[in-house]
Amino acid sequence: MTFRALSIILLLGITALFTGCTERSQQLVLQGNALGTTYGIAVFEDELRVKPEQLRISIDSLLEAVNASMSTYRLNSLISRLNAEDSTVVVDAMFEEVFLLSKRIHQESDGFFDPTVGLLVNAWGFGPEGPRNEVPHLESLLPRVGLDKVRLSEGKVIKEVPGIQLDFNAIAKGYTLDRIAVLISRMGGKNYLIELGGEIVASGINLTKQSLWTIGIDDPQDPESLSRVIPLRNAAMATSGNYRKFRVDSLSGKRYGHTINPLNGRAETTNVLSASVIAPTCAEADAYATAFMAMPLDQSIRFLAERPEFSLHLIYVDQDNSTRVLQQGLFAETTDE
Numbered sequence: 001m002t003f004r005a006l007s008i009i010l011l012l013g014i015t016a017l018f019t020g021c022t023e024r025s026q027q028l029v030l031q032g033n034a035l036g037t038t039y040g041i042a043v044f045e046d047e048l049r050v051k052p053e054q055l056r057i058s059i060d061s062l063l064e065a066v067n068a069s070m071s072t073y074r075l076n077s078l079i080s081r082l083n084a085e086d087s088t089v090v091v092d093a094m095f096e097e098v099f100l101l102s103k104r105i106h107q108e109s110d111g112f113f114d115p116t117v118g119l120l121v122n123a124w125g126f127g128p129e130g131p132r133n134e135v136p137h138l139e140s141l142l143p144r145v146g147l148d149k150v151r152l153s154e155g156k157v158i159k160e161v162p163g164i165q166l167d168f169n170a171i172a173k174g175y176t177l178d179r180i181a182v183l184i185s186r187m188g189g190k191n192y193l194i195e196l197g198g199e200i201v202a203s204g205i206n207l208t209k210q211s212l213w214t215i216g217i218d219d220p221q222d223p224e225s226l227s228r229v230i231p232l233r234n235a236a237m238a239t240s241g242n243y244r245k246f247r248v249d250s251l252s253g254k255r256y257g258h259t260i261n262p263l264n265g266r267a268e269t270t271n272v273l274s275a276s277v278i279a280p281t282c283a284e285a286d287a288y289a290t291a292f293m294a295m296p297l298d299q300s301i302r303f304l305a306e307r308p309e310f311s312l313h314l315i316y317v318d319q320d321n322s323t324r325v326l327q328q329g330l331f332a333e334t335t336d337e
Contacts, residue, residue: 027208028052034063035173036073037197041180044207049188058183066176069095070168072118082157083118083165090155098168098175098283099152105171105287106147110299113291114147114262118165121260124267138265145262174238174286177201181282198239201282202232220273220315221323228276228313230331236282240289241274241315259293271317272297278311278330304328 030041030052041059048055069092071077081089091099105113123136149160157166168175173196180194181201191204193213202213212231219225220241240259260267275292279285288310292300297316304310304326311329318324 030056030059032060034196035067035071035176037173039194039196041184041192041194042206043184043189043192047188047190055184055187058187059180062179062183063176065092066094066172066179070098070172072167072169079166079168085162087156089157091152091157094175094179096152096155098171099157101175101283102168102171102287103147105284105291109288109291109295109303111146111148111263112261112295113170113287114145115166115168115170116145116147116150116164117260117262118167119144119163120262120265120267121167121169122165124260126260126267136265142265145265170240170290171283171287173197173199174236174282174284177236177282199282199286200232200237202236203234205233217276217313218274227274227315227325228331230313232278235278235330236280236285237276237278238282238285238289239274239276240286240293259290261294270296272300273315273317273323275315276313276331301326 026045028043028045028048030039030043032039043055045052050058067074067077069078072079072083074080078089078091078095082091102113102115106115119141120136120138123132123141125132144161144163144165146161146164150164150166151158151160177194177196177199178201180196181192181203184192184194185203189203191207193203193206194201200215202215205211206213212233215230215232215237216226217228217230217239219227270293272293275289277285277289277292279288292312292314295303297314300314304312308329311331312326313331314326316324316326
């Protein structure tokens with residue numbers, strides 16, 4: 001599950017990034033609500049081959065299509081109907097693309113990214129059914145968890161175990177940003193920044209400032225501060241964390257983080273506070289940020305040693321309760337601004 005972690009990209013009055021113009025380029029800002037959160041887009045009007053209103057209409061149409069396919073908060077969406085055991089559902093192209101990408105990342109992450117955690121998400125009180133006070137009975141739920149138990153055949157989702165639930169919320173925002181980026185590019189946009197619920201796609205540069213787009217990552221232990229500021233160009237970034245979205249059991253007082261470990265079904269808070277990932281696509285960044293939150297820290301370190309193409313900014317607490325940062329790739333190569 002990703003969340004709004006990039007406080008520098010609020011898109012609600014940040015003049016340094018999203019307002020103003022020069023004689024050369026007029027910056028256009030679009031804002032709205034989507035997928036249970038907010039979005040903001042900064043593009044340059046003179047690059048577009050369409051009028052701003054046409055761009056907004058196209059984006060709204062795309063967002064509606066994503067919701068109709070993958071929103072667990074809509075009872076009539078394809079994914080909700082599948083979760084209700086409707087065997088007549090034939091998935092659309094977007095659903096199939098996200099499903100197949102999820103399959104690949106599930107395998108590459110040793111199962112720590114798993115969209116079948118929907119049952120567990122609801123059982124722990126973080127899903128569309130709302131908060132719950134009791135700790136779930138994991139023994140009865142775990143047999144219905146595992147993306148390896150689900151496959152696609154001629155447009156239909158085949159479940160080896162009845163009752164398996166799909167939840168693409170940990171990849172859908174990133175995927176939606178990728179689709180918006182393709183849409184803007186087809187309409188002529190070359191330099192733009194898109195944000196949706198804290199996930200980012202940056203293309204080209206900020207023509208207003210004649211510099212790279214600058215992205216900030218929240219400090220998990222100080223909401224008023226940034227842990228890191230990094231320039232982005234032609235890249236996507238996603239952040240996931242447990243330090244803001246959690247619940248406290250009313251009887252034991254124990255705090256449970258919203259990222260579910262799909263291998264054991266637990267929602268216990270780990271020593272990893274947040275994970276920010278830069279990847280070629282935002283869907284990949286979104287999914288891997290979630291995987292690193294569920295994955296034990298030592299396993300994340302081993303995984304990264306074998307995957308130098310990943311850029312990662314991982315914030316964790318060590319045995320002495322001190323905050324530490326693990327950086328790789330672009331995060332290690334650049335300095336804060």
